Amino acid sequence: MICPSCGHEIDDDAAFCTECGARIDQPAAPEPDEPAPAKKRPLSVAQKAAIAGLVVALLAGGGGAGYYFGAYVPGQRRAAAQKLADERAHVNVRVKIAVSVDGWDTATGASRLPVHVTGTSADGDVDEVQYVASDGTGIVLIPGTYDIVVAASPIAADGSLFDVPSQRASLTVGADTDVDPDSPDVPATPDEVAPLPDTDYDSTGDVAVTLTPADMTTVTDDQIAEAKRYASQDPQAAAGSADQLASSATAKRDDAVAQKKTAEEEAARKKAAEEAAAKKQQAMGDLVSRALSTNYDDGTRSDGIDSTSFKFDRKQTSNGAGPFLDHRDGFWTVKIYSGDEATSRAVALYAFKQGVGSSLLHKENWPSIDADGQGIAVVGIYGSKDEAAAGTKELEAAGIPYDKVIFTGPRSGTSGRV
Known part of the structure; x- marks a missing residue:
């Protein structure tokens, strides 16, 4: 096989070029017709020693040593550096944002806040919905540049909904993908590059979401249904919780509408009484003027x-x-x-x-x-x-x-x- 990056001849099953370190995309292996053979037993100590002795003998021949140390070893380190850079570009980053919302607490049963995330990462375009708890955690991204906007209102434990802001926040999750093959952090071979653990990133200084309680007298059935839809799609939501929260929201809205109607009727009665009193006062003034x-x-x-x-x-x-x-x-x-x-x-x-x-x-x-x-x-x-x-x-x-x-x-x- 020829490396598509540098043209150097490499093994057909190589994952990285031993000359330039470029990653080699291998075609998917066809499905075997027969059951996969049993795993080979690991080499014994004696076998490993024999192989090592053979390698030393070959290298002692002269020309093999020059190839091994002049091309193979550097190529392996370049391949390892490329794999490490790829791991860094795909590490999971737990992103924390700033959230300020009165009356919303996911610890007491409220649904999480759905946010729409768009942007670009090492894997290409990103367009997805993720969910944030009231402490600002929940978003997980790989390095890239993103825009974040609130997708819908969460539902508080008492059924309250919140006004949805339209502002977008930009976020960059960085990664050091420029890896020097000669760095001591780079293993000798690609196989020695271990998967990287998840990391945490505090973006509260860059992304801040402030929600204000909605006027429940103006909340529509469509708004409640939208909040319920997002809550039900949260992979961490308990079964049936979205239905219960939506029912609470409907009841709270209906109560608010009834209270508003009562207050308006009382205000109308008060206004009518004041107008009647003013009318009587005017009548008194007219009578006095005549008197x-x-x-x-x-x-x-x-x-x-x-x-x-x-x-x-x-x-x-x-x-x-x-x-x-x-x-x-x-x-x-x-x-x-x-x-x-x-x-x-x-x-x-x-x-x-x-x-x-x-x-x-x-x-x-x-x-x-x-x-x-x-x-x-x-x-x-x-x-x-x-x-x-x-x-x-x-x-x-x-x-x-x-x-x-x-x-x-x-x-x-x-x-x-x-």
Whole structure:
């Protein structure tokens, strides 16, 4: 056989050229038709000694020694150097990357992180998926240059998923394949080159993956199915674990959606209540503005007593029409039949502006007492204690509890609420 690298003639079954050290690719041996012969027994000590003696005798002849030491031995070392370089180019390297993920721990049952690895090694192009534990270990490569990107979300033990980053990280796994045949590390023959043990490479300074928990209310069935698919393809995953984790993810997503819906409904109710309160406040402001305007209908009663009717919108209730403001002989009588809290507040503010006092009707949530559910608030301002007492009796007779009797100079007053 002729070496394809240097043209030197070599044995047909040689694995390396004895002249240049190049690796020789041998064609695959045909399948034998007969069972393989039994292994030969190793040579005995006597046989080895005889062979060694024969070699020495041959070398003593002269020309054989020159070939052996001038060509054969250097060729064997070159072949050994080439084999050692090949071993170094194919050594398994356990790569550790930096991983930062809250709530994801493979030690407690979470699936491992699938990463897509592409690049070039001594064997050619690389395109594969490998899996990383939460401590950053799991990737095994041979020397080469690679790009690493997260393929899908892992599934946490509680069913949480994570947003998948799109960033790629570049990684170079180096190897010293330039081997000097004269180096003391190179054995005398290729057969003495032993397979290299796996090595470790800390690439946490080059490759860092940060995952953030996904908003489970936005997680789709397709995302859960994708995470499950990758988890089920992990060669280290326990049987059935991917199904269990996917079920947990679905339940967690459904719970998150339900909680979000409840929160949105509560927010909508709160907003509606705030809008209703604002509307009542606006109505109160409108009533007060009207109360402080000059919109009065001055007239004279048939009995000659001055009467001023305050022009509010009338609302008929089982207790009469209202609101109504009466002014007689220098004092006021105010009777309000109000269907809402805003009207009661408005009248209280009006009474306050008339100098009666702000404590009369500043109450919250007036309840209803009449048949058609209309709230009633009553303010009576009287010109004497007797009139105040009479007004108080009217409140009691009507079943309206009152707060206090207030004296304002020659006048006294009662404030009542239902």
